[in-house]
Amino acid sequence: MSELIIQTDGLKKYYILGSETVRALRGVNIEINSGEFVSIMGPSGSGKSTLMNLIGCLDTPTEGQYWLNGIQVSDLSDDDLARIRNQEIGFVFQTFNLLPRATALHNVELPLIYAGVGAKERRQRAKEKLELVKLGDRMDHRPPELSGGQRQRVAVARALINNPALLLADEPTGNLDSVTGEEMMAVLVDLNNSGQTIVLVTHEKDIAAYSKRQIHLHDGIVSKDFLHDKAGVQA
Amino acid sequence: MLIKEILRVALTAIRANVLRSFLTTLGIIIGVSAVIAMVALGEGAQRRIEEQISKMGTNVLTIRAGQRHWGGVATGETEDLTVEDAEALRDRSGGTLSISPELSSRVQLAYLRWNSNNQVRGVWPEYFGMYNLNIEHGEMFDQGHVQGRRRVAILGSAVAEELGTTGSLLVGNKIQIRGQPFEVLGVLEEKGDAGWFRPDDEVFIPTSTAQFRVFGGRRRLSSIYAQVSSTNAMDAAFADIDRILRREHKVRPGDNADFSIRNASDLIGAFTATTQTFTMLLAGIAAISLIVGGIGIMNIMLVSVTERTREIGIRKALGATKKAILFQFLIEALVLCFMGGILGVIVGVGGAEVLSRIANWDTVVVPEAVLTALGFSAGIGLFFGIWPAQRAAKLNPIDALRYE
Ligand SMILES: Nc1ncnc2c1ncn2[C@@H]1O[C@H](COP(=O)(O)OP(=O)(O)O)[C@@H](O)[C@H]1O
Numbered sequence: 270m271s272e273l274i275i276q277t278d279g280l281k282k283y284y285i286l287g288s289e290t291v292r293a294l295r296g297v298n299i300e301i302n303s304g305e306f307v308s309i310m311g312p313s314g315s316g317k318s319t320l321m322n323l324i325g326c327l328d329t330p331t332e333g334q335y336w337l338n339g340i341q342v343s344d345l346s347d348d349d350l351a352r353i354r355n356q357e358i359g360f361v362f363q364t365f366n367l368l369p370r371a372t373a374l375h376n377v378e379l380p381l382i383y384a385g386v387g388a389k390e391r392r393q394r395a396k397e398k399l400e401l402v403k404l405g406d407r408m409d410h411r412p413p414e415l416s417g418g419q420r421q422r423v424a425v426a427r428a429l430i431n432n433p434a435l436l437l438a439d440e441p442t443g444n445l446d447s448v449t450g451e452e453m454m455a456v457l458v459d460l461n462n463s464g465q466t467i468v469l470v471t472h473e474k475d476i477a478a479y480s481k482r483q484i485h486l487h488d489g490i491v492s493k494d495f496l497h498d499k500a501g502v503q504a
Numbered sequence: 505m506l507i508k509e510i511l512r513v514a515l516t517a518i519r520a521n522v523l524r525s526f527l528t529t530l531g532i533i534i535g536v537s538a539v540i541a542m543v544a545l546g547e548g549a550q551r552r553i554e555e556q557i558s559k560m561g562t563n564v565l566t567i568r569a570g571q572r573h574w575g576g577v578a579t580g581e582t583e584d585l586t587v588e589d590a591e592a593l594r595d596r597s598g599g600t601l602s603i604s605p606e607l608s609s610r611v612q613l614a615y616l617r618w619n620s621n622n623q624v625r626g627v628w629p630e631y632f633g634m635y636n637l638n639i640e641h642g643e644m645f646d647q648g649h650v651q652g653r654r655r656v657a658i659l660g661s662a663v664a665e666e667l668g669t670t671g672s673l674l675v676g677n678k679i680q681i682r683g684q685p686f687e688v689l690g691v692l693e694e695k696g697d698a699g700w701f702r703p704d705d706e707v708f709i710p711t712s713t714a715q716f717r718v719f720g721g722r723r724r725l726s727s728i729y730a731q732v733s734s735t736n737a738m739d740a741a742f743a744d745i746d747r748i749l750r751r752e753h754k755v756r757p758g759d760n761a762d763f764s765i766r767n768a769s770d771l772i773g774a775f776t777a778t779t780q781t782f783t784m785l786l787a788g789i790a791a792i793s794l795i796v797g798g799i800g801i802m803n804i805m806l807v808s809v810t811e812r813t814r815e816i817g818i819r820k821a822l823g824a825t826k827k828a829i830l831f832q833f834l835i836e837a838l839v840l841c842f843m844g845g846i847l848g849v850i851v852g853v854g855g856a857e858v859l860s861r862i863a864n865w866d867t868v869v870v871p872e873a874v875l876t877a878l879g880f881s882a883g884i885g886l887f888f889g890i891w892p893a894q895r896a897a898k899l900n901p902i903d904a905l906r907y908e
């Protein structure tokens with residue numbers, strides 16, 4: 270149950286803007302086991318998204334190590350990273366990042382296309398995931414024809430399509446109203462209850478309360494890391 | 505299945521911007537159609553020349569007057585070719601050559617109240633054999649007519665009609681050639697259009713008659729024709745003619761001859777070289793427009809990559825490899841070029857057809873040119889598409905996702 274899925278050692282990420290260096294992450298050490306539901310919290314600019322992008326293999330660290338499922342990610346080639354993003358990681362973004370001209374179904378199918386899955390199986394699996402997020406009746410709609418909450422659920426279905434080891438969500442409720450946001454969190458809680466490892470970025474206490482553990486970032490460094498109860502109070 | 509998605513995306517992108525795509529491919533369309541039409545024109549001209557030459561008989565040598573030389577320097581004057589030269593060739597070649605001088609000019613013909621302006625050639629009877637001109641009605645003139653400077657004429661098959669009558673009726677009657685009465689001895693069989701040599705429209709009279717009765721004592725011949733018994737004997741005949749005429753014209757050995765001897769295939773060669781140069785030139789210009797078209801494709805692909813940076817980011821985040829993105833944009837460029845190529849083929853083949861109808865210009869669409877032009881346009885798609893595609897493929901996923 271509790272095998273190590275994420276392990277980082279002194280992760281640093283610097284951005285060089287002209288003569289100025291932005292130290293977005295200044296040495297982050299975290300360990301996350303499979304089955305966990307973790308919130309990464311912190312004020313705006315504290316490096317939450319930067320950390321998420323490193324964990325999601327969308328970006329590479331300036332310094333430090335990162336093991337995903339025991340594999341040293343910094344050793345991998347671009348193609349291997351693409352395969353990991355495709356197979357091991359499901360990413361949900363604050364701004365949804367759906368293809369506007371493709372139907373919900375096609376958007377959900379997309380990772381399977383790059384995984385080389387045949388058209389028939391692709392359709393079948395995409396339908397199942399859309400039904401799981403209760404969008405079975407919106408499959409042929411394009412993102413502009415869907416509400417924010419529906420779009421984010423399409424994005425969740427897409428993130429889950431390859432049954433990833435890790436579901437990452439960067440402020441998934443940031444563009445949703447509070448009711449829709451709570452619905453979204455209910456979906457994530459359900460997923461976690463059925464064993465899905467989830468790492469969530471948020472700056473809202475209420476949202477973090479849905480998870481089981483909080484990691485607080487401050488100026489690119491972990492300031493707090495604790496398990497909490499349903500009210501978000503440290504155990 | 506990835507290739508299907510790639511094609512689908514390419515077609516969607518092209519369809520999403522139909523007008524832009526069309527304008528982009530316009531360069532390719534024009535280039536491909538121009539190449540095809542130009543080569544079709546050139547090929548048409550080429551075939552026509554070959555056809556004409558084959559009708560003319562390839563074992564006939566044409567002797568023309570050249571420049572007089574004085575101590576190795578061209579004087580600018582031309583030495584005349586005369587009937588005496590022709591006679592010398594006939595008499596001293598040992599019977600291996602069939603010779604006819606030719607004196608020709610356009611002249612007014614009249615019959616009753618009809619008038620016509622035609623080429624009149626003063627020739628010997630041997631002339632008809634050289635060009636396979638056969639009598640349909642009446643008979644040929646012979647050496648006797650030549651010696652007697654007789655006013656007799658052989659008409660091409662179409663001349664009678666131009667004079668408002670028919671060949672069979674005209675035989676035995678008199679027509680006016682430059683105001684003088686000529687008896688029509690015979691009418692030739694139809695020969696068909698043979699380019700610059702159109703015997704159907706021409707009138708043939710004895711050389712002597714032409715010289716003294718029609719052209720007012722003109723000595724200077726247009727040419728002398730010499731038919732060689734076989735194509736194999738061509739080189740020997742060439743040497744014979746050169747030797748005989750040099751003696752006639754008193755050209756010193758080593759000096760340049762003041763006449764030229766050419767055979768039909770020289771003529772074909774000269775014409776072929778000209779049309780080929782011309783075709784290459786036109787096709788080259790067309791090819792340049794293809795390259796310009798390619799630059800247009802590259803430009804629009806760069807725009808497309810920029811516009812779709814976010815899409816590239818999304819696809820990469822979901823597991824698209826560099827190669828998948830590279831192919832996506834490369835194939836889009838290829839599809840664009842290929843569509844342009846196909847449209848270009850249609851326009852080019854259609855244009856060649858229209859040209860041949862309207863301008864009455866022979867065109868032959870060459871399949872190789874079509875394939876080459878299509879291949880070339882695909883190659884241009886590859887060549888000019890690779891750079892934008894590489895730019896797309898190299899994008900870092902997170903930078904692409906952040907792009908506004
Ligand atoms: N691509 C980038 N280029 C330059 N600076 C960046 C870039 N991405 C993030 N930053 C900077 O890094 C810091 C952390 O950003 P981020 O991880 O997005 O914070 P958070 O998500 O916690 O609000 C901020 O100061 C931000 O301006």
Ligand SMILES: [Mg+2]
Pocket residue numbers: 317318319
């Ligand atoms: Mg952020």
